[in-house]
Amino acid sequence: MCYQSPTKPFFLFLFLFLIFITQVVESAPDNTNLVYKGCAQQSLQDPNGVYSSALSAIFGTLIQQSSKAKFFKTVSGSGQATITGLFQCRGDLSNLDCYNCVSRLPILMDKLCGKTVAARLQLLGCYMLYEVAGFAQISGMEMLYKTCGSSNAGGMGFEERRDSAFSALESGIGSGNGGFYTTNYESLYVLGQCQGDLGSSDCGECVKSAVQRAQVECGSSTSGQVYLHRCFISYSYYPNGIPNPKKSSSSSSSSSSSSSYSSSSSSSYYSPSSTSGTEESNTGKTVAIILGGAAGVGFIVIFVLFAKNLAKKHDDY
Numbered sequence: 001m002c003y004q005s006p007t008k009p010f011f012l013f014l015f016l017f018l019i020f021i022t023q024v025v026e027s028a029p030d031n032t033n034l035v036y037k038g039c040a041q042q043s044l045q046d047p048n049g050v051y052s053s054a055l056s057a058i059f060g061t062l063i064q065q066s067s068k069a070k071f072f073k074t075v076s077g078s079g080q081a082t083i084t085g086l087f088q089c090r091g092d093l094s095n096l097d098c099y100n101c102v103s104r105l106p107i108l109m110d111k112l113c114g115k116t117v118a119a120r121l122q123l124l125g126c127y128m129l130y131e132v133a134g135f136a137q138i139s140g141m142e143m144l145y146k147t148c149g150s151s152n153a154g155g156m157g158f159e160e161r162r163d164s165a166f167s168a169l170e171s172g173i174g175s176g177n178g179g180f181y182t183t184n185y186e187s188l189y190v191l192g193q194c195q196g197d198l199g200s201s202d203c204g205e206c207v208k209s210a211v212q213r214a215q216v217e218c219g220s221s222t223s224g225q226v227y228l229h230r231c232f233i234s235y236s237y238y239p240n241g242i243p244n245p246k247k248s249s250s251s252s253s254s255s256s257s258s259s260s261y262s263s264s265s266s267s268s269y270y271s272p273s274s275t276s277g278t279e280e281s282n283t284g285k286t287v288a289i290i291l292g293g294a295a296g297v298g299f300i301v302i303f304v305l306f307a308k309n310l311a312k313k314h315d316d317y
Contacts, residue, residue: 031093031101031125036145036227038120039113040135046115050081051132058085058130059106066102066126067095071196077133085130088196091180093125101126120144122227140195140202140230141209149223149236159220162235165190166211169233174204179231189242194231206231 046052054077062085065072070093073086087105089098105121105128113119120129122145165185169192173181179194192210194203210226210233218224222237 031090031097031123032104033124034108035122035124035147035225037112037122038118038129038144040116040118042117044115044117044132050077051083052115053077054081054083055085055130058083061085062087062128063099063103063106067099070098073197080133082133083130084133085128086196087126087128088193089126090124090191091178091193092182098126102128138229140198140206140228142229143213143226144229145225145227146213146217147225148218148221151220151222155239158222158237159215161186162188162237163215165235166214166233170204170208170211173207174200179203184242187238187242188235189238190233190235192231192233198230203231207233 044051057076058074061074061076062072065074066087066089070091071086071088073084075082075084077083087102089101093101101123105123105126109119109121109128109130112121118129118131118135121127165183165188168183168185169181169190172183173179173192173194179196179198179200180192182189182191184190192207194206198206206228210228210231213228214224214226214233214235217226223235225234226232
């Protein structure tokens with residue numbers, strides 16, 4: 001009787017399985033990594049649950065719309081219990097990625113901010129905010145957060161090349177591109193996006209202000225992200241060539257960062273902790289952890305089946 005070793009098909013299957021899991025984990029987007037949080041200092045007084053009902057309606061509508069739009073703004077409630085909410089996804093995200101990003105935000109808001117009269121949460125791929133009627137407004141040009149990468153690593157003429165890339169960004173985003181624009185220039189990749197309801201002219205001015213902030217705040221840093229209230233920009237330098245733009249648009253290795261929530265006493269928001277860039281940033285790694293766990297469980301299951309198969313073959317002989 002001819003005996004065919006089961007090891008070859010087993011290891012082939014295992015090899016393919018591990019490749020699949022590895023690709024899934026590596027391709028799991030980091031769009032859900034936390035960038036910053038902004039929580040109002042005033043708690044939401046809601047003895048009758050009126051605000052909670054309005055807020056739940058806001059969250060439900062925003063999550064639903066995120067499967068078919070990159071930006072949506074809505075209002076719920078009435079009178080003093082009126083709440084305005086909106087979300088926006090980065091312009092290069094698919095509808096599915098946008099939905100997966102936005103759908104995480106309500107739970108994270110409750111976890112990180114609790115019940116407050118206003119909150120804003122920025123992930124790499126999307127952000128959401130809500131405000132109760134009467135909440136103090138801030139300028140669309142106010143800087144909310146910035147992070148800068150390592151300095152003096154771009155070589156001679158780096159700042160001139162970066163500024164040329166910034167100029168291309170300013171020209172492109174003000175040319176009817178729907179408030180989202182990316183471009184590259186001599187190993188530099190830059191991205192800019194404005195809030196979805198911002199007009200073309202105001203968008204151009206906002207991005208120009210963000211660029212000026214980046215030039216001053218980040219200096220010779222080879223990467224950086226600057227978030228203003230109604231727009232943001234990011235740039236990264238890749239001396240060995242620009243990788244997948246969708247990944248490079250969200251990569252900025254930070255060596256320094258600041259948030260106006262904590263540094264500006266005049267801001268209506270505050271961000272009380274430094275954990276927003278450490279402990280809470282692990283939220284975006286949940287998918288990879290889950291998939292890694294699934295891979296481990298799958299490996300154990302396959303190993304058990306393989307052992308049983310070997311035992312059965314042994315009994316047959």
